[in-house]
Amino acid sequence: xxxxxxxxxxxxxxxxxxxxxxxxxxxxxxxxxxxxxxxxxxxxxxxxxxxxxxxxxxxxxxxxxxxxxxxxxxxxxxxxxxxxxxxxxxxxxxxxxxxxxxxxxxxxxxxxxxxxxxxxxxxxxxxxxxxxxxxxxxxxxxxxxxxxxxxxxxxxxxxxxxxxxxxxxxxxxxxxxxxxxxxxxxxxxxxxxxxxxxxxxxxxxxxxxxxxxxxxxxxxxxxxxxxxxxxxxxxxxxxxxxxxxxxxxxxxxxxxxxxxxxxxxxxxxxxxxxxxxxxxxxxxxxxxxxxxxxxxxxxxxxx
Amino acid sequence: xxxxxxxxxxxxxxxxxxxxxxxxxxxxxxxxxxxxxxxxxxxxxxxxxxxxxxxxxxxxxxxxxxxxxxxxxxxxxxxxxxxxxxxxxxxxxxxxxxxxxxxxxxxxxxxxxxxxxxxxxxxxxxxxxxxxxxxxxxxxxxxxxxxxxxxxxxxxxxxxxxxxxxxxxxxxxxxxxxxxxxxxxxxxxxxxxxxxxxxxxxxxxxxxxxxxxxxxxxxxxxxxxxxxxxxxxxxxxxxxxxxxxxxxxxxxxxxxxxxxxxxxxxxxxxxxxxxxxxxxxxxxxxxxxxxxxxxxxxxxxxxxxxxxxxxxxxxxxxxxxxx
Numbered sequence: 322x323x324x325x326x327x328x329x330x331x332x333x334x335x336x337x338x339x340x341x342x343x344x345x346x347x348x349x350x351x352x353x354x355x356x357x358x359x360x361x362x363x364x365x366x367x368x369x370x371x372x373x374x375x376x377x378x379x380x381x382x383x384x385x386x387x388x389x390x391x392x393x394x395x396x397x398x399x400x401x402x403x404x405x406x407x408x409x410x411x412x413x414x415x416x417x418x419x420x421x422x423x424x425x426x427x428x429x430x431x432x433x434x435x436x437x438x439x440x441x442x443x444x445x446x447x448x449x450x451x452x453x454x455x456x457x458x459x460x461x462x463x464x465x466x467x468x469x470x471x472x473x474x475x476x477x478x479x480x481x482x483x484x485x486x487x488x489x490x491x492x493x494x495x496x497x498x499x500x501x502x503x504x505x506x507x508x509x510x511x512x513x514x515x516x517x518x519x520x521x522x523x524x525x526x527x528x529x530x531x532x533x534x535x536x537x538x539x540x541x542x543x544x545x546x547x548x549x550x551x552x553x554x555x556x557x558x559x560x561x562x563x564x565x566x567x568x569x570x571x572x573x574x575x576x577x578x579x580x581x582x583x584x585x586x587x588x589x590x591x592x593x594x595x596x597x598x599x600x601x602x603x604x605x606x607x608x609x610x611x612x613x614x615x616x617x618x619x620x621x622x623x624x
Numbered sequence: 625x626x627x628x629x630x631x632x633x634x635x636x637x638x639x640x641x642x643x644x645x646x647x648x649x650x651x652x653x654x655x656x657x658x659x660x661x662x663x664x665x666x667x668x669x670x671x672x673x674x675x676x677x678x679x680x681x682x683x684x685x686x687x688x689x690x691x692x693x694x695x696x697x698x699x700x701x702x703x704x705x706x707x708x709x710x711x712x713x714x715x716x717x718x719x720x721x722x723x724x725x726x727x728x729x730x731x732x733x734x735x736x737x738x739x740x741x742x743x744x745x746x747x748x749x750x751x752x753x754x755x756x757x758x759x760x761x762x763x764x765x766x767x768x769x770x771x772x773x774x775x776x777x778x779x780x781x782x783x784x785x786x787x788x789x790x791x792x793x794x795x796x797x798x799x800x801x802x803x804x805x806x807x808x809x810x811x812x813x814x815x816x817x818x819x820x821x822x823x824x825x826x827x828x829x830x831x832x833x834x835x836x837x838x839x840x841x842x843x844x845x846x847x848x849x850x851x852x853x854x855x856x857x858x859x860x861x862x863x864x865x866x867x868x869x870x871x872x873x874x875x876x877x878x879x880x881x882x883x884x885x886x887x888x889x890x891x892x893x894x895x896x897x898x899x900x901x902x903x904x905x906x907x908x909x910x911x912x913x914x915x916x917x918x919x920x921x922x923x924x925x926x927x928x929x930x931x932x933x934x935x936x937x938x939x940x941x942x943x944x945x946x947x
Contacts, residue, residue: 463879464931466923468886469904473916476908477655554767558890561769562905577770584773585780595770602765610761 350615357611360604367601371419380410382417382571394589403589405580415594418573421566422553423601425487429552432491434545437498438534444499445506446529456503459496467493468555472564481567486559490552498544505537539616546609550602557598573598632935636928643924644696647917648689655913675705679914692917701918706910711918715903719922721796722888722899725818730877730884733823737830738870744831745838745869746861756831763828768887772821772894779817791816794896818895822887826880833876837869871941878934882927 352358370377385407394403394411402411444455474489475481509515510533518532559565560574568575573594580590676682680691695702700712740760744753776793783789792798792814802810841847842865850864885900892901900919907915 464882464927466882466886466927468889469920469923472889472904472908473651474654476911550765554765557767558769561767562890562893564908574767574769577773581773584777588777591770591773591777595767595774598767598770599762599765602767603761606761606764 347615351611354611354614356607357615360607360611364601364604364608367419367597367604368423371416371423374413374416374420378410378413378416380413382413383409383569385409393587394593402593403587405587405590406583411589411593414571414576415573415597418571418576418594419597419601421483421570421572422556422574422598425483425490425556425566425572426549426552428484428487429490429494429556430545430548432488433494433548433552434498434541436491437495438502438541440495441499441502442506442529442534445503446510446525446533448507452503455499459499462493463496465493468558471555471559472562475559475564481565481570483566483570483572486556486565487552490555494548494551494555498541498548501540501544502537505540506533509533509536539612543609543613543616546605546612550605550609553598553602553605628939629932629936632932636932639928640925644693644921645689647920647924648692649685651913651917651920652685652688655911678708679705696918696921701921702914704912704914706912711915715900715915715918715922718898718900718903719926721897722885722892722901723926725815725822725888725891725897725899726881726884728815729819729822730826730881732819733826733830734873734877736823736827737834737873738866740827740831741834741838741869742861742866744835745842745865748839753835756835760828760832763824766824768821768824769890769894771824772817772891775817775821776894789813793817796897814897818891818897821894822884822891825887826884829880830873830876834869834873837872838865841865841869867941871938874934874938874941878931881930885923885926 374382386404386409392400392404394401400410400412402415404411405414440455440459444452444459470493471489475486478489506529510528515528515532518528523532556565556572557574557577560572561578563578565574566572576594577591580587580594584591680688683691692702700710701715703710740756744750744756747753779791779793790813796811796814797807798810798814801807842861847860847864850860855864888899889901889904891897892899893905896902900922904916904919907919
């Protein structure tokens with residue numbers, strides 16, 4: 322992994338061929354995955370729009386305008402997603418809600434992936450009793466009724482801030498990464514290059530960090546991507562039933578919950594935040610799928 | 625097989641014992657049972673003291689734990705804190721309703737998944753295969769609470785447009801419950817939307833899984849042998865391929881049940897169904913720790929029972945497991 326390769330090489334007939342690193346191969350395979358590429362473009366657009374909500378929308382998040390209350394969605398009226406019962410522009414509200422939701426989900430993905438990787442690496446590398454204890458804890462967390470536990474924790478401990486919700490979510494969502502990383506470590510630590518490193522006197526830390534971990538990055542990245550969409554779904558559900566992100570911080574689940582009372586007449590209040598969630602999760606899942614195919618060279622050749 | 629079940633049941637007993645401790649000390653460490661009541665102005669200090677005496681709240685935690693376990697075993701979880709109402713009657717009624725919902729939703733999901741998975745696996749790269757693949761991605765991405773609301777909107781619109789009351793959007797039975805056969809029709813009309821909303825994720829998960837294992841099985845030697853023997857396609861796919869492909873699904877269903885039970889909390893709240901989910905939601909809203917702990921115990925027991933059933937089903941499907 323660390324041996325520097327020449328930037329050009331010669332093939333058997335002595336002709337110069339451009340060197341293509343593993344990373345370049347991965348990038349080219351991913352870009353060939355059409356659905357994943359389209360998804361990436363859409364997702365980027367949504368994220369950029371959500372981050373620049375105050376620049377994109379002429380309306381403030383809480384700007385009431387009673388004469389314009391309960392307007393249906395129109396393009397020419399300037400209210401693309403309509404307005405709510407206080408005349409607030411719903412497109413703006415959805416953008417702000419999206420920002421919170423994405424922030425929470427990204428934080429969860431980072432925290433859960435770090436925790437899970439650490440636990441999985443320890444369990445897989447050291448094995449024996451450490452492995453046993455860590456994996457029993459993992460099993461326990463997996464069979465817990467996640468949503469119920471989160472509701473209990475947010476009731477008694479939570480403050481309903483995005484970062485708080487994110488930390489609580491990460492405390493449950495690290496298990497899948499841990500299992501994946503553990504399995505990878507178990508098989509990689511018996512390989513010759515790891516044994517060679519150990520015989521050469523490398524410390525466990527160096528073996529884990531420099532020799533094994535780089536080889537497990539693929540599955541970790543794929544799983545982190547999918548964790549984002551799981552986190553979005555759970556956070557929205559929590560915010561919807563009032564146990565997640567609390568007002569005044571906007572979140573998509575919250576908007577749906579507020580619009581629910583009048584959803585039979587003002588259908589847009591429930592429909593658009595939900596469509597936003599579906600779009601984000603769908604694009605993330607497609608990207609995850611594309612990444613998986615791109616990282617798994619075997620599968621790419623087969624299809 | 626019997627010894628295997630007995631072994632697992634014996635082991636489950638100790639898991640449950642551990643669960644009582646985890647639940648009691650876990651909940652005690654993050655909450656004060658009297659927290660809400662202390663700040664309520666219309667509860668006198670004497671009334672508060674009565675509550676404390678009744679639940680032995682001034683004793684050490686380990687003694688309280690003993691009282692709680694005693695209540696659970698001898699008095700069916702005892703009573704709630706504020707009103708001294710028995711917990712079990714309502715909880716058991718909720719349990720029946722939720723188990724009914726979960727079993728129907730899961731059976732529906734498994735049936736759909738078998739149809740989709742078998743056809744998609746048999747006709748790989750067909751339009752049906754691509755279509756269901758995209759649908760399953762949507763199934764993974766859709767928040768079930770939102771899907772439930774959309775179903776409600778569509779049901780009401782349908783009623784307003786046609787005047788036919790095909791389905792109900794809340795409750796478990798009509799106010800004037802019909803008897804006999806019509807009772808089941810009425811119940812079904814109430815359950816159909818919750819079942820649909822609850823089974824979306826399961827259908828997506830199971831059908832993807834089944835498709836993958838069908839693809840693995842369908843290229844195996846024994847399926848080729850079955851074809852070579854001249855069996856018709858139907859027998860080959862259903863008897864030889866599906867039986868082996870469905871085997872790992874039992875485990876997936878078992879693992880997924882936790883997610884489904886989490887889903888009932890949301891679905892029952894939305895459809896106002898008197899089940900475990902709504903019970904839990906209400907217990908949390910009033911912050912009644914005794915109801916919450918009882919709910920957690922029942923949920924833990926359910927999880928173990930379903931786990932046991934999964935193992936038994938696996939044993940029936942795969943003779944190698946039986947010891």
